[in-house]
Amino acid sequence: MTATTQKxxxxxxxxxxxxxxxxxxxxxxxxxxxxxxWLYKYRSRSFNEMTNLSKADRVTLKDHARIQRPVILQQLxxxxxxxxxxxxLEDGHTIEGVLIPETKRxxxxxxxxxxxxxxxxxxxxxxxxxVRNLSAAEIxxxxxxxxxxxSPHRALTHLVIMGMGEPLxxxxxxxxxxxxxxxxxxxxxxxxxxxxxxxxxxPGLQRLARENIGINLAVSLNAANxxxxxxxxxxxxxxxxxxxxxxxxxxxxxxxKRITFEYVLLRGINDSPEDxxxxxxxxxxxxxxxxxxxxxxxxxxxxxxxxxxxVEAFQEIxxxxxxxxxxxxxxxxxxxxxxxxxxxxxxxGQPSVIPGESKPNKP
Ligand code: SAH
Ligand code: SF4
Numbered sequence: 465m466t467a468t469t470q471k472x473x474x475x476x477x478x479x480x481x482x483x484x485x486x487x488x489x490x491x492x493x494x495x496x497x498x499x500x501x502w503l504y505k506y507r508s509r510s511f512n513e514m515t516n517l518s519k520a521d522r523v524t525l526k527d528h529a530r531i532q533r534p535v536i537l538q539q540l541x542x543x544x545x546x547x548x549x550x551x552x553l554e555d556g557h558t559i560e561g562v563l564i565p566e567t568k569r570x571x572x573x574x575x576x577x578x579x580x581x582x583x584x585x586x587x588x589x590x591x592x593x594x595v596r597n598l599s600a601a602e603i604x605x606x607x608x609x610x611x612x613x614x615s616p617h618r619a620l621t622h623l624v625i626m627g628m629g630e631p632l633x634x635x636x637x638x639x640x641x642x643x644x645x646x647x648x649x650x651x652x653x654x655x656x657x658x659x660x661x662x663x664x665x666x667p668g669l670q671r672l673a674r675e676n677i678g679i680n681l682a683v684s685l686n687a688a689n690x691x692x693x694x695x696x697x698x699x700x701x702x703x704x705x706x707x708x709x710x711x712x713x714x715x716x717x718x719x720x721k722r723i724t725f726e727y728v729l730l731r732g733i734n735d736s737p738e739d740x741x742x743x744x745x746x747x748x749x750x751x752x753x754x755x756x757x758x759x760x761x762x763x764x765x766x767x768x769x770x771x772x773x774x775v776e777a778f779q780e781i782x783x784x785x786x787x788x789x790x791x792x793x794x795x796x797x798x799x800x801x802x803x804x805x806x807x808x809x810x811x812x813g814q815p816s817v818i819p820g821e822s823k824p825n826k827p
Pocket of ligand 1: 586587588625626627628629630631661662663682683684686726727728757758759760761803804805
């Protein structure tokens with residue numbers, strides 16, 4: 465371990481935690497709030513920038529602390545404008561994030577783990593299992609680094625936790641990161657603009673329900689009966705549909721919120737009219753929105769997506785049962801940035817990025 469890595473990384477701490485760390489270094493309580501603002505509102509990477517701190521406090525911070533976040537090694541742009549970031553972590557592992565530009569919103573898709581332990585058959589992220597959890601610093605750092613690389617006239621508006629990894633299997637780091645992302649003195653995202661997607665870890669969902677942070681919830685359903693779901697998503701053997709649906713029926717949904725159900729359509733596996741009718745019955749009584757995602761193939765995959773007419777027929781059954789059901793067009797497929805295509809990559813060398821630094825004005 466080097467002297468630098470022994471220093472405390474200030475990123476990834478809630479405002480209260482940061483205040484405690486600084487007070488342990490002998491600083492006044494209000495410094496916590498100031499440094500928190502510098503880290504998240506102004507995205508500072510150096511203590512020199514923190515000009516409203518005394519010189520002595522800046523020296524203390526330089527001696528005992530660091531600001532360590534993932535580095536964007538590569539930024540690829542797809543034909544449809546979708547961008548993929550390749551982030552390098554401190555220990556050399558890599559993760560991917562995707563920026564989806566739309567007319568009125570800019571959405572960043574975040575990763576929460578290197579790899580994934582869930583082993584869903586259709587998803588490339590989990591192919592080599594779980595490598596490790598991301599820390600809260602790394603998760604928030606994905607947002608900060610992406611914001612620094614976005615062009616100045618495009619502010620990030622939405623976050624979806626739908627990249628690499630199962631967020632509820634890395635619960636503490638994910639919830640700490642969410643608290644920082646939601647903090648008005650920090651990244652200041654509205655809870656209406658953050659969505660967490662899970663494969664259905666029931667204990668994690670029960671904990672999240674008690675957290676009272678009000679973010680949007682998406683659940684990867686992908687099958688409407690246990691036999692098919694067991695086969696596609698091994699997690700279903702531990703938390704079968706009845707348990708998952710009972711937990712979701714109890715999930716607190718403020719106001720007019722609905723749970724999003726993601727359903728990857730796999731030809732001949734889960735795409736029949738009977739599957740659609742079964743899903744309509746299964747979700748009865750749950751305020752639901754259904755996203756139908758035609759399968760995105762990766763090299764060596766066993767599945768294929770259904771024909772467009774079959775996807776539309778599937779959607780039609782759900783619409784007739786009075787559900788909101790949307791066909792999600794895959795974006796960024798030409799740079800392997802679509803759902804289920806993110807994975808760790810071997811990389812070396814210098815960062816190669818599309819230029820475009822955007823930094824907010826400082827006080
Ligand atoms: N682990 C979480 C979040 C990341 S996966 C989860 O499973 O919900 C995000 C979404 O991508 C999930 O809904 C998943 O079902 C979907 N997905 C995975 N592989 C896919 C593929 N090859 N084609 C289309 N969607 C896929
Ligand atoms: Fe993990 Fe989600 Fe992929 Fe399943 S779909 S392997 S839970 S990332």
